[in-house]
Amino acid sequence: MNPLLTPELGTYVWSLVIFMTVLFVLRKYAWNPLLDFLEEREKDIAESLKMAESAKTDLEQIKDESEKILNEAKKEGKAIVGDSKLRAEESAAKILNDAKAKSNEFLDDAKSKIEIEKKRAIKEIKEEVVDLSLELATKVLQRNVKDDDNNKFIKSSLEAVKVDEAKS
Amino acid sequence: MFIAEKVGKEWTMDQAPQYAIDHVANSKKNIFEFDFLNSLSAKISNFFGISSESLFYIDLGISKHVFLLFFVSFIVVSTIVTLIQGYISHKKNIPNKFMSIIEMFVIYLRDDVLKNFIGVKEYRSWAPLVYTIFFFVLFGNVLGLIPIFDLTGLIGKIGYNAEMLGKDNILYLLSKGGHTVTANVNVTFAIATITFVAFIAAGIQKYGFVQHWKNLAPSGLPWPLYFVVVPIEFMGLFIRPLALTLRLAGNMMGGHIALIIFITFIFSATAELGGLAGFGIAPFSISLALGLTMLELLVAVIQAYVFALLTAVFIGMAIHVDH
Numbered sequence: 082m083n084p085l086l087t088p089e090l091g092t093y094v095w096s097l098v099i100f101m102t103v104l105f106v107l108r109k110y111a112w113n114p115l116l117d118f119l120e121e122r123e124k125d126i127a128e129s130l131k132m133a134e135s136a137k138t139d140l141e142q143i144k145d146e147s148e149k150i151l152n153e154a155k156k157e158g159k160a161i162v163g164d165s166k167l168r169a170e171e172s173a174a175k176i177l178n179d180a181k182a183k184s185n186e187f188l189d190d191a192k193s194k195i196e197i198e199k200k201r202a203i204k205e206i207k208e209e210v211v212d213l214s215l216e217l218a219t220k221v222l223q224r225n226v227k228d229d230d231n232n233k234f235i236k237s238s239l240e241a242v243k244v245d246e247a248k249s
Numbered sequence: 250m251f252i253a254e255k256v257g258k259e260w261t262m263d264q265a266p267q268y269a270i271d272h273v274a275n276s277k278k279n280i281f282e283f284d285f286l287n288s289l290s291a292k293i294s295n296f297f298g299i300s301s302e303s304l305f306y307i308d309l310g311i312s313k314h315v316f317l318l319f320f321v322s323f324i325v326v327s328t329i330v331t332l333i334q335g336y337i338s339h340k341k342n343i344p345n346k347f348m349s350i351i352e353m354f355v356i357y358l359r360d361d362v363l364k365n366f367i368g369v370k371e372y373r374s375w376a377p378l379v380y381t382i383f384f385f386v387l388f389g390n391v392l393g394l395i396p397i398f399d400l401t402g403l404i405g406k407i408g409y410n411a412e413m414l415g416k417d418n419i420l421y422l423l424s425k426g427g428h429t430v431t432a433n434v435n436v437t438f439a440i441a442t443i444t445f446v447a448f449i450a451a452g453i454q455k456y457g458f459v460q461h462w463k464n465l466a467p468s469g470l471p472w473p474l475y476f477v478v479v480p481i482e483f484m485g486l487f488i489r490p491l492a493l494t495l496r497l498a499g500n501m502m503g504g505h506i507a508l509i510i511f512i513t514f515i516f517s518a519t520a521e522l523g524g525l526a527g528f529g530i531a532p533f534s535i536s537l538a539l540g541l542t543m544l545e546l547l548v549a550v551i552q553a554y555v556f557a558l559l560t561a562v563f564i565g566m567a568i569h570v571d572h
Contacts, residue, residue, distance in 0.1 A: 083270075084270060084271075084274035084275075085270060085273060085274055085434070085502060086434055087274075087275075087304070088304060088305060088435065089275060089308070089312070089314075089433075089435045090305055090306070090307040090308070090435075091290065091306075091307050091308035091309045091310065091312065091315070092275065092312060092314055092315055092318075092433060092435040092436060092439075093435040093436075093438060093439050094307060094309060094439075095309065095315045095318060096318060096435060096436045096438075096439030096440065097439045097442065097443070099318050099319065099322050100322075100381075100385060100439060100440055100443060101443070102322070103322045103325060103326055103381060103385055104377065104378060104381045104443075106326050106330070107325075107326060107329060107330070107377065107380070107381050107384075108377035108378075108381070110330045110333070110334065111329045111330050111333045111334075111380075112355075112376060112377040112380050112381070113377065114333065114334070114337055115333045115336075115337060115352075115355060116355075116359070116373065116376060118336075118337040119352075119355070119356065119359075
């Protein structure tokens, strides 16, 4: 018999026993733990990928929202600035108008006061002139009442005063 | 010249085939003798009514290949268990170089073989068997390529006197012959038997005993055809493990025999044409042997893969019956 094909039942039995033992040991201490481990790791990886994906979409959403908020804030700010400018202009115009009105009032008041003062001054001057002319007249009269020239002079002076009075 | 002369005296060209066969075959004697194993062998053989002269005598003594089986299984278990336990107990989970090779094979077999042929749901219960077959055969093949025990032969030849060593010495018995367990048909037949049992068990587990055997032939054929189909399918059932056995053993055997024949060119040339011719042919011989060893390395992985793949395919066929 060819030695390469000789049945050696002893070797066969030993092979079965040894292989089964190896199978048992490796199954318990190697393959099952390793397969569990690999499965767990793959699950972990899948989960973290999923989480990363969701985080990405969340981030995009947040970005969109923040942009929206920013745009709104900008718009609002613009509106506020425009509004306040308008109001400031309005109030400035009002203040200016008020001031103008007041100053006009003051001016009118001053004018009328000046007018009154003027009238009073003129009146006073007139009184003074009368007094002065009376004084003058007395003085002249004391000197030469009889003189015709003097009479004429008095008459003309008085007329002059009358004309002055009429003028004012 | 000393070795050449020594070899030249002992060697004749027609010894080469026998030398190569001796290299691959199991030892004719047990290298370790244990009384309890001998009595156990006798008891079991008596129980089956096998005489000690019979070819089928169950000799449980530790022959060279049985010793090597222990050696291979020790290496397989210690390497894989150490690596995997170290890997999964680490919190960092970064595989080292050897572990990433194992992980690559494991993931490849799981995704492309187990899930494909056995099924995503059922694969877990059969995965350990397929993985164990793959790595056991792979380690057996690769360890056979490493001439560990040829070194013991060298010690026997050069370090000691061959006569002083004696023909029954363990070193002498270990040294002669090949050391690839997977080149022994008995070993591969044992693994194939396990595959055989596994795929029948898978079918029975899924469909129950009766339905599993009914699944052997497709239903709905015209009845005369069953007389043809059933015997063919039944034969196929037994041919599957036989094919597994012979494929693996034949591949391993053939590679090693070719390897040895290439090396014996040197001795034959020396014996027939003198020492100088031996030196002349040596570079040619060695480079051929080197190339063949590389090829054998490839074959070692491929054959382990084929054995595991076919186991998965057969289990898958028993589980998914859709002819």
